[in-house]
Amino acid sequence: MELNLPKYVSDSLITIENAGFEAFCVGGAVRDLIMGLIPSDYDIATNAEPEIIMSIFPKTVPTGIRHGTVTVVTPHGNIEVTTYRTEGGYSNHRAPDNVHFVKSINDDLKRRDFTVNAICFNLKSGIFDPENGLDDIKSNTLRCIGNPNERFFDDALRIMRLFRFSAQLGFNIENDSLESAIRLSYLLESISVERIFVELKKAITSKQPDALSPLLFSGALEFLGLNATKIPNVINQLISDFSLRFSVLCHLFNTEAVSVLKNLKADNQTIDSVKIYTKLLNLPTITTKSELKRSLKFCSIEHIKGLFNYYNVLGTDISFLTKTLTEIVENKEPYLINHLAITGNDLIKSGFSGPEIGETLNRLLEIVIENPEQNHKENLLKLI
Ligand code: ATP
Numbered sequence: 587m588e589l590n591l592p593k594y595v596s597d598s599l600i601t602i603e604n605a606g607f608e609a610f611c612v613g614g615a616v617r618d619l620i621m622g623l624i625p626s627d628y629d630i631a632t633n634a635e636p637e638i639i640m641s642i643f644p645k646t647v648p649t650g651i652r653h654g655t656v657t658v659v660t661p662h663g664n665i666e667v668t669t670y671r672t673e674g675g676y677s678n679h680r681a682p683d684n685v686h687f688v689k690s691i692n693d694d695l696k697r698r699d700f701t702v703n704a705i706c707f708n709l710k711s712g713i714f715d716p717e718n719g720l721d722d723i724k725s726n727t728l729r730c731i732g733n734p735n736e737r738f739f740d741d742a743l744r745i746m747r748l749f750r751f752s753a754q755l756g757f758n759i760e761n762d763s764l765e766s767a768i769r770l771s772y773l774l775e776s777i778s779v780e781r782i783f784v785e786l787k788k789a790i791t792s793k794q795p796d797a798l799s800p801l802l803f804s805g806a807l808e809f810l811g812l813n814a815t816k817i818p819n820v821i822n823q824l825i826s827d828f829s830l831r832f833s834v835l836c837h838l839f840n841t842e843a844v845s846v847l848k849n850l851k852a853d854n855q856t857i858d859s860v861k862i863y864t865k866l867l868n869l870p871t872i873t874t875k876s877e878l879k880r881s882l883k884f885c886s887i888e889h890i891k892g893l894f895n896y897y898n899v900l901g902t903d904i905s906f907l908t909k910t911l912t913e914i915v916e917n918k919e920p921y922l923i924n925h926l927a928i929t930g931n932d933l934i935k936s937g938f939s940g941p942e943i944g945e946t947l948n949r950l951l952e953i954v955i956e957n958p959e960q961n962h963k964e965n966l967l968k969l970i
């Protein structure tokens with residue numbers, strides 16, 4: 587089987603080979619190319635040590651040099667080049683305390699997580715697949731390399747990765763790997779929450795987020811306050827937006843979405859967006875133009891579109907609502923204080939002061955939300 591590597595990747599393989607070493611493209615990129623997907627990034631495994639890689643490429647960054655990883659920077663993209671290694675000394679079920687460089691690609695492939703992630707390729711040898719990942723791709727199977735108990739015990743992040751890949755690739759999890767992942771899922775408490783969040787986000791925004799259900803059912807993520815026991819089918823049908831999907835999930839399970847995200851040390855932008863969705867989901871279903879404008883007072887058009895997407899998935903006819911939203915936008919109908927034809931200064935000139943300014947503006951806004959044609963300065967001044 588021939589794989590179509592981008593030229594900057596095959597050129598990099600050749601550069602390493604011309605210096606007298608082995609080099610293979612490996613991991614997710616090979617898996618994705620075999621499956622006809624577009625890889626997100628490219629990894630190379632080599633028997634050349636990091637110092638050699640840094641000396642034969644014009645531009646490199648020693649990203650993870652202690653673990654043998656150097657980033658090769660090319661005008662067409664970056665490539666992570668990692669020296670063949672095994673791992674040792676796991677404390678706390680996290681990534682290894684130390685790594686050892688090894689001579690053979692076979693040993694490097696053995697330390698990887700799943701068979702489908704341990705296929706390698708170069709132009710000289712074609713596909714090299716000692717862990718039989720190709721068969722597992724053919725049968726849509728995720729399977730641990732080696733003994734699943736040991737692999738998850740050494741690095742519990744692999745448990746998250748297992749369900750994340752199952753969600754992204756739509757693969758089934760082989761029985762022993764699944765049983766072991768569920769049995770050891772309590773170990774996730776020892777993994778950094780940031781890394782759990784990265785995997786959770788990838789799984790929730792994937793094509794089959796319901797692949798997370800067995801993990802949720804095990805209660806493994808309850809320590810984060812996430813007490814959903816499964817991913818209902820509606821989540822799969824929503825647009826692939828993390829804050830929408832996550833807010834709906836927590837809404838359906840009466841879970842405090844924001845507190846889960848804070849436990850996960852999520853970024854503020856995500857937290858803010860989830861706060862808004864949570865508020866929208868707790869409102870009665872929007873049915874009128876005025877209700878829609880009142881919602882737009884605290885959220886963006888994108889949030890409203892996300893909410894309508896949820897209504898739609900629930901089977902509600904949203905044609906009136908989408909038409910109304912377009913009208914509001916195209917006709918620039920006022921729904922915010924700063925859309926009003928008068929300002930706080932105008933009110934001060936008319937003798938208002940203190941809190942009555944804000945109160946009056948809000949009352950005027952209510953009037954123009956119902957009747958946009960009333961939004962003229964003279965008219966508003968008359969009204970006050
Ligand atoms: P993607 O980049 O699409 O998320 P990937 O398979 O490339 O998926 P990476 O996290 O980029 O995943 O890792 C590259 C490769 O390194 C994997 O394919 C796997 O072979 C190996 N790997 C990564 N993390 C682990 C881990 N925790 N345990 C064992 N092997 C791992």
Ligand code: MG
Nearest residue numbers: 613614615627
């Ligand atoms: Mg990758």
